[in-house]
Amino acid sequence: MSFFVSSAMAQAQTGAAPQGNPMVTLLMxxxxxxxMYLFIIRPQRKRQKEHTALVSGLAKGDEVIMTSGMLGKVVKVDENYIVLETGNNIELKFQKVAVHAVLPKGTIKSIDAAKE
Known part of the structure; x- marks a missing residue:
């Protein structure tokens, strides 16, 4: 004695699972x-192309900010590495892919002047 589901209804559906329209599944x-293509893949590819263009366009004298937040002026550009001057004749070597952005000329001087 079931109050919620009649016995005849429960027995009719035990043999086979309900079949849906396969076209709806394909559309989903x-x-x-x-x-996923419009909101995930396409924007990521666009950012990757922009970063590749930025890295390949690096030249001596550019002021850059690294992914770590370090500022510096490019002293030497190699195939995979750049050498940055970060302060009083301190030169550090980084991979090119670690460059986050190229800054406008004179940014480092304006930051140093703002400190004083």
Missing amino acids: FGGLFVF
Whole structure:
């Protein structure tokens, strides 16, 4: 004696699982792929291309900020590495891919002047 489900209804559905429309499932997977492409894959590729262009365009004398937050002036550019002058004749070697952004000329001097 079930108060919520009649015995006849429960017995009718025990033999087979309900079948859905396979087209709806395909549309859902297609929509998910389009969503992921538009909101995840495409913007990431765009940022990657911009960073590659930034890194390949580095030249001696550019003022850069590294991913670690360190500021410096490019002294030497190699195939995979750059040498930065970070202070009083202190030169440090970094991988090119660690460059976050190229700053406008004179940024480091303006920061040093603001400290004083």
